[in-house]
Amino acid sequence: MDATDQQLMDGVRRADRRALAKAITLLESTRADHRMRADALLNALLPHTGQALRLGISGVPGVGKSTFIEALGLYLIAQGHRVAVLAVDPSSSLSGGSILGDKTRMEQLSASPSAYIRPSPSSGTLGGVAEKTREAMLVFEAAGYDVVIVETVGVGQSETAVAGMTDLFVLMQLPNAGDDLQAIKRGVMELADLVVINKADIDLDAATRAEAMIASSLRLLGHAGHGDGAPSRVLKLSALKAQGVDTFWQKVQDLIARRRTTGEFAQRRQHQGQAWMWDLIHAALLGDFRRHPDVRRALPEVLKSVNDSRVAPSAAARQLLQLFTRA
Amino acid sequence: MDATDQQLMDGVRRADRRALAKAITLLESTRADHRMRADALLNALLPHTGQALRLGISGVPGVGKSTFIEALGLYLIAQGHRVAVLAVDPSSSLSGGSILGDKTRMEQLSASPSAYIRPSPSSGTLGGVAEKTREAMLVFEAAGYDVVIVETVGVGQSETAVAGMTDLFVLMQLPNAGDDLQAIKRGVMELADLVVINKADIDLDAATRAEAMIASSLRLLGHAGHGDGAPSRVLKLSALKAQGVDTFWQKVQDLIARRRTTGEFAQRRQHQGQAWMWDLIHAALLGDFRRHPDVRRALPEVLKSVNDSRVAPSAAARQLLQLFTRA
DSSP, rough: HHHHHHHHHHHHHHTHHHHHHHHHHHHHHOOOHHHHHHHHHHHHGGGGOOSEEEEEEEOTTEEEHHHHHHHHHHHHTTTTTTTEEEOOTTTHHHSSSSSEEEEEEEEGHOOOOOOEOOOOOOSSSSHHHHHHHHHHHHHHHHHOOOOEEEEEOTTHHHHHHHTTTOOOEEEEESSSHHHHHHHHTTTHHHOHHHHHEEEEETOOHHHHHHHHHHHHHHHHHHHHHTTTTTOOOOEOOOOTTBSSSHHHHHHHHHHHHHHHHEEEEEEHHHHHHHHHHHHHHHHHHHHHHHHHHHHHHHHHHHHHHHHSSSSOOHHHHHHHHHHEEEE | OOOOHHHHHHHHTTOOOHHHHHHHHHHHOHHHHHHHHHHHHHHHHHOOOOOOOEEEEEEOOOOOOOHHHHHHHHHHHHOOOOOOEEOOOOTTTHHSSSSSSGGGGGGHHOOTEEEEOOOOOOSSSSSHHHHHHHHHHHHHTTTOOOOOOOOEEEETTHHHHTTTSEEEEEEEEEOOOOOHHHHHHTTHHHHHHHEEEOTTTTTHHHHHHHHHHHHHHHHHOOOOTTTTTTOOOOOEOOOTTBBHHHHHHHHHHHHHHHHHHTTHHHHHHHHHHHHHHHHHHHHHHHHHHHHOHHHHHHHHHHHHHHHSSOOHHHHHHHHHHHHHHHH
16 A cells, blocks of 8 residues: 555544545546555455444335434434444436435434445446445444444345345334235345334334234244344334334344354354355456457357257357357 | 267157167266267257246145146146156255155156156256256257156255246145245245145145135235236145146146237246356356366465455455456
8 A cells, every 4th residue: 555545544544534435436436456456445444344333224215214314323323323324226326316315314414423424336236336335334344433324225136235244134114014025025024133113103003013913924934043032023113203213222232242142243244254255256257258259249149049949058158158268 | 960969869859768868868977078969969959849838846845746746747648748757956966866766756657658757967056956957858848748847845946946947837835824934935935836735635624724825925925927817826736636637737728828928938938048048157157266276275265364354355356356367
């Protein structure tokens, strides 16, 4: 690292806002020299990372994610925490950002010097967005943010990506019957360490019914990683009225303490680190393959011949692989 | 193709049993020259494939898969069909075959000249087993078998693999409450085009209750690819007493006819062909990567440094990729 990057690193460690913004811009750059500097910076920051609690929060549009994150963030800051809010929104490059596009949605939180709200990177693909968010998470941890919240909207595989980079994945639900079946169907309920039923202030009865229903679904699903005697993983609250946020946080801490004791916490992080590495390797190998001039040239005709059943898919694969490795 | 392979192909086309066995042995060989001959054979057979109905059948051990396949196979043969039964059992190389290990399980069917029962290839990995089975399917189609049944046991991702190579995926269930939730949880219910509740002769009431429950789950899950007005996708039967097999076959034909009209049938096959090709390409690229001497040498230490948070996973990935591409 040269003097400029050393300065950048010192700035990040001091949680200087300009340095944080610069570091993240560097990480998100596609220039090869930037990428090399970003790697060096990340490795230098690495010994100072890993101390934060990483919290994933997901839910359909309208469930009240940003209201909840604002309420939770303000509660945590009042307790002396420092909170970074990141987002994974693969659609942001198309839609201009469906979540966290503007900070006005978390007005009070974004005004706090103890909070940093970073919109979703807009690299287009989920893999790209997820990688940048994972790296940004490390930067904020090195800057001393001790709670990192990663928000995502229930689109495609983004929940899987966020669950794969956080210690605890929280699914937010509306107090409507049937909502839970949708989540089960999409496999998101399976990912959830905690289920939060929001808007309990509007219809407490409905929220209570939803709580019981989801609790019973979770029991039947026999959620992996939660043995007998594990505390309930469902709770209802009102993000708008900031009611139940303290109970939520207590539950989070209980779960984390439990997992630290069993070793599950460290295991999950190691597993996530390795999975991240292999994801990047897969993406790079496939990218090289797809960009290879001979493969690119041959691909349309090969795909057509597979579609028309003129060439067996296995033979087509070997044909393309030969073009790739011959060069 | 030389004269020997031309002879082999002619034998396959005549459905000569020795030629079929030889062709499949050739496909399953790991020798490079065999692989080249197998590719040539497959491509030569390809124009004669695709006419069969490809039926996937899955269910937990004890649900009665082989009893059902025997009953269905005998019914189909009586109707003038020719039936090939293949299996995808990734555990077979370890366990010595948990399904279709011996043909005695389908005694009558295996004795019929109109049926061919082929145990699961034992190549060890699911990817390898699935690929060999896909190729064997083409061989049997070229030999004029017009119903190809691919059986699998509910282990890991094998159901996804079988659903990905068949026109219709059938999930067999026992008439027990809770069984369906397990299937929903594992995402198998989502894959099922038809759900068969077996052993309806033992407790008809339980089977009827299970039928209603699964039908309602399927409605709530809003199964993709099945619009309003689609016929019910659940039925109960007794494989042991061969009761309900005709209704099952009628349902299969109705569904297939419907999908041929909408174009979904052809689309699914094209999609499967392309997915198969990409699966093989992914596996080959990753295999090359893992076998690269520099990568192999460096990998243990790199993984350790990721686990100990000394190197960021993204930097570790780039480090390994550099070793790979430098050579």
